[in-house]
Amino acid sequence: MILxxxxxxxxxxxxxxxAAFGWRGWMAVAEPAAGAQFALLASAFAALTWAxxxxxxxxxxxxxxxHSAKPMIYKISGTWGNHEGSMLLWALIVALFGAMAxxxxxxxxxxxxxxxxxxxAAIGVAFLAFIIFTSNPFARMAVPPFDGQDLxxxxxxxxxxxxxxxxxxxxxxxxxxxSFAVAALIEGRVDAAWGRWVRPWTLAAWVFLTIGIALxxxxxxYELGWxxxxxxxxxENASFMPWLLATALLHSAIVVEKRESLKSWTILLAILxxxxxxxxxxxxxxxxxxxVHAFANDPERGVFILMILAFFTGGALILFAVRAGTMExxxxxGIASRESALVVNNILLAVACFVVFVGTMxxxxxxxxxxxxxxxxxxxxxxxFTPFMVLLGxxxxxxxxxxxxxxxxxxxxxxxxxxFVAALAxxxxxxxxxxxxxxxxxxxxxxxxxxxxxxxVDLATRTxxxxxxxxxxxxxxxxxxxxxxxxxxxxxxxxxxxxLTAWTVEDITVxxxxxxxxxxxxxxxxxxxxxxxxxxxxxxxxxxxVSRDGNFLVTLTPEKRMYPVAQMPTTEAAIDQSFLRxxxxxxxxxxxxxxxxxxxxxxxxxVWIWIGCALMALGGTLSLSDRRxxxxxxxxxxxxxxxx
Amino acid sequence: xxxxxxxxxxxxxxxxxxLAVQPDEVLDxxxxxxxxxxxxxxxxxxxxxxxxxxxxxxxLARDLRILLxxxxxxxxxxxxxxNYIVERYGEYVLLRPGxxxxxxxxxxxxxxxxxxxxxxxxxxxxxxxxxxxxxxxELSETEAERLRELLKE
Numbered sequence: 001m002i003l004x005x006x007x008x009x010x011x012x013x014x015x016x017x018x019a020a021f022g023w024r025g026w027m028a029v030a031e032p033a034a035g036a037q038f039a040l041l042a043s044a045f046a047a048l049t050w051a052x053x054x055x056x057x058x059x060x061x062x063x064x065x066x067h068s069a070k071p072m073i074y075k076i077s078g079t080w081g082n083h084e085g086s087m088l089l090w091a092l093i094v095a096l097f098g099a100m101a102x103x104x105x106x107x108x109x110x111x112x113x114x115x116x117x118x119x120x121a122a123i124g125v126a127f128l129a130f131i132i133f134t135s136n137p138f139a140r141m142a143v144p145p146f147d148g149q150d151l152x153x154x155x156x157x158x159x160x161x162x163x164x165x166x167x168x169x170x171x172x173x174x175x176x177x178x179s180f181a182v183a184a185l186i187e188g189r190v191d192a193a194w195g196r197w198v199r200p201w202t203l204a205a206w207v208f209l210t211i212g213i214a215l216x217x218x219x220x221x222y223e224l225g226w227x228x229x230x231x232x233x234x235x236e237n238a239s240f241m242p243w244l245l246a247t248a249l250l251h252s253a254i255v256v257e258k259r260e261s262l263k264s265w266t267i268l269l270a271i272l273x274x275x276x277x278x279x280x281x282x283x284x285x286x287x288x289x290x291x292v293h294a295f296a297n298d299p300e301r302g303v304f305i306l307m308i309l310a311f312f313t314g315g316a317l318i319l320f321a322v323r324a325g326t327m328e329x330x331x332x333x334g335i336a337s338r339e340s341a342l343v344v345n346n347i348l349l350a351v352a353c354f355v356v357f358v359g360t361m362x363x364x365x366x367x368x369x370x371x372x373x374x375x376x377x378x379x380x381x382x383x384x385f386t387p388f389m390v391l392l393g394x395x396x397x398x399x400x401x402x403x404x405x406x407x408x409x410x411x412x413x414x415x416x417x418x419x420f421v422a423a424l425a426x427x428x429x430x431x432x433x434x435x436x437x438x439x440x441x442x443x444x445x446x447x448x449x450x451x452x453x454x455x456x457v458d459l460a461t462r463t464x465x466x467x468x469x470x471x472x473x474x475x476x477x478x479x480x481x482x483x484x485x486x487x488x489x490x491x492x493x494x495x496x497x498x499x500l501t502a503w504t505v506e507d508i509t510v511x512x513x514x515x516x517x518x519x520x521x522x523x524x525x526x527x528x529x530x531x532x533x534x535x536x537x538x539x540x541x542x543x544x545x546v547s548r549d550g551n552f553l554v555t556l557t558p559e560k561r562m563y564p565v566a567q568m569p570t571t572e573a574a575i576d577q578s579f580l581r582x583x584x585x586x587x588x589x590x591x592x593x594x595x596x597x598x599x600x601x602x603x604x605x606x607v608w609i610w611i612g613c614a615l616m617a618l619g620g621t622l623s624l625s626d627r628r629x630x631x632x633x634x635x636x637x638x639x640x641x642x643x644x
Numbered sequence: 645x646x647x648x649x650x651x652x653x654x655x656x657x658x659x660x661x662x663l664a665v666q667p668d669e670v671l672d673x674x675x676x677x678x679x680x681x682x683x684x685x686x687x688x689x690x691x692x693x694x695x696x697x698x699x700x701x702x703x704l705a706r707d708l709r710i711l712l713x714x715x716x717x718x719x720x721x722x723x724x725x726x727n728y729i730v731e732r733y734g735e736y737v738l739l740r741p742g743x744x745x746x747x748x749x750x751x752x753x754x755x756x757x758x759x760x761x762x763x764x765x766x767x768x769x770x771x772x773x774x775x776x777x778x779x780x781x782e783l784s785e786t787e788a789e790r791l792r793e794l795l796k797e
Binding site for chain 1: 665666667668670685686688696699734735736737738739740741745746747750751753754757758761762765768769772
């Protein structure tokens with residue numbers, strides 16, 4: 001296996017050198033090499049997975065992260081549920097994207113493709129070197145033990161089994177945007193065609209990142225046992241910052257593609273987005289910032305990643321500084337225009353990302369430069385980050401409807417007047433209904449209504465007037481649908497977050513068997529508490545009946561699990577989900593009085609957070625499937641020739 | 645020191661499993677309890693990784709929660725109670741850093757950046773929209789030359 005990795009390494013260096021000198025024959029090496037690299041890494045990864053499946057305890061990481069009694073799905077997910085394996089997965093995905101660019105990139109100009117592939121290969125080389133020198137997944141045990149130490153039980157969960165691959169697809173997908181950006185800088189040419197090539201990759205990466213983050217937050221919601229969905233933990237921020245920048249990049253690449261403006265900014269964004277992915281990796285792997293779910297802390301690895309980070313981001317930024325001047329913007333547009341709206345979008349997203357970044361790094365900076373040991377936690381991020389999202393939500397529906405080049409702000413805004421009034425009415429109604437205190441609820445509902453209805457109006461105006469509007473609605477380009485669905489999804493997510501934050505009802509009580517207690521209009525009765533045995537854990541399971549106004553609703557069974565091998569307890573909350581509210585039950589310890597501690601939450605609208613995320617991902621996928629991207633080749637060639 | 649803290653945290657989370665706030669900690673007065681909950685959400689559990697004492701299962705967090713409640717019952721105001729804990733455990737326990745010393749930079753970072761970015765954005769947009777008129781009407785000297793060359797080819 002190490003041999004396979006070595007061969008992959010060598011095969012990547014060749015095309016890189018070749019492409020750097022721009023020799024045609026050498027450049028041609030890039031394509032098959034990308035394929036070969038992917039094949040070799042895939043076989044290495046398959047071998048590692050096989051080692052996990054068969055519980056081959058002669059491998060160190062299998063011992064540390066697996067156990068023969070573990071269910072099969074977690075044996076497989078254990079492959080990437082640890083530092084070494086996940087780095088291999090990372091490198092595999094780098095190679096996968098490289099190979100895909102080689103296969104589908106037939107319409108790219110030769111030099112650009114070779115350069116993209118070589119930059120991509122350079123990233124691969126760096127990470128492979130990292131794996132081989134500091135974290136070899138195939139390190140052997142001198143004496144294979146009888147059984148493994150089990151995967152961290154918190155990670156033994158379907159939500160988290162698929163969370164890392166999606167997240168990595170997103171992180172690493174941004175490396176494609178990075179490679180394109182660097183290649184374009186070397187090439188010294190950024191035009192509409194470039195924007196068109198970059199966008200699908202960014203879009204795909206963004207979709208994966210969205211799904212990955214949503215899965216992670218969903219997991220945190222039901223697994224960590226107190227019903228939070230976002231903790232502003234450094235590791236979460238590490239995934240969120242690339243997401244914010246990828247979102248910005250997505251939008252600015254549209255401007256490059258359609259209007260040939262914002263070029264240098266887009267390049268910068270592409271570099272930064274991947275830079276933040278690397279920073280994220282650095283934060284997670286180095287243990288520099290403490291976090292709930294950092295799973296590998298090793299200063300040596302940290303230094304190595306920091307070197308990779310400095311090399312790629314620093315190198316790209318220097319290249320950018322040297323070459324940015326050569327990129328002349330072409331498009332001209334008025335102050336009120338789609339372009340300006342997208343600039344505003346970019347500013348807000350970038351600033352929001354900056355806030356998260358400063359907040360995440362501040363404890364470190366303060367300790368280094370001011371000698372103060374302090375914490376920056378959720379209260380800060382909520383206060384400092386939310387305003388930008390509110391602003392973004394406010395301008396979004398108007399901006400999305402502005403036409404390109406030159407628009408009349410008043411006319412576009414006028415089209416949205418009913419929606420604005422309706423959204424205000426909803427916000428006001430909510431404000432009147434709730435018992436005061438928080439502004440989050442009404443503002444969130446207002447924004448949600450504004451976004452969802454605003455995008456509906458956008459779609460409606462696009463169909464024009466007169467006969468056959470419905471037919472035209474369905475024949476709109478998928479990109480239009482994608483945009484609307486994703487924007488509405490953002491609104492839906494905002495609604496869920498606002499509902500959860502503003503109106504959660506919480507109760508902690510000692511429940512006696514068969515003595516009902518009441519929380520927020522629900523009567524809950526503890527029926528029994530039983531000891532159960534799972535495949536690789538022991539469980540204490542409570543059975544609770546929930547009813548409302550005397551009508552039986554549902555039986556919930558929250559659990560406390562003990563994983564004897566890993567010596568770790570976990571809580572399994574029982575959740576009754578509906579579109580209006582989640583009923584969330586957690587069982588605690590037995591009290592001296594004989595009853596059991598029971599924690600109950602009623603969390604309104606919570607599901608919508610993830611429904612919104614799913615909508616965003618769906619919107620991205622819809623845009624990705626747009627015909628425009630598939631036929632881009634022919635359309636571009638005919639247009640590019642007269643432009644030359 | 646940090647390793648010790650991590651070990652402590654692991655042990656802490658092992659001994660008391662599931663719940664953060666235990667029923668026996670809850671104060672009888674609901675208004676006071678709500679204040680206690682709000683305050684404890686803003687205080688960091690010292691032995692945990694980035695959890696507030698409201699969420700944490702560690703025994704130290706429990707001690708802090710009880711301490712906080714004792715202060716509130718004794719009649720402290722919110723800020724008095726928090727200061728009491730900050731005096732003993734340091735600024736590190738505050739999850740929402742105060743606006744003092746260099747911290748103003750942290751709080752102002754977002755707005756300042758927005759102003760800078762907004763300013764740059766406005767300048768960019770204005771430049772692009774101003775350059776509209778001349779660009780559309782005539783070509784620059786070099787461009788005209790280039791056009792002639794292209795037409796010749």
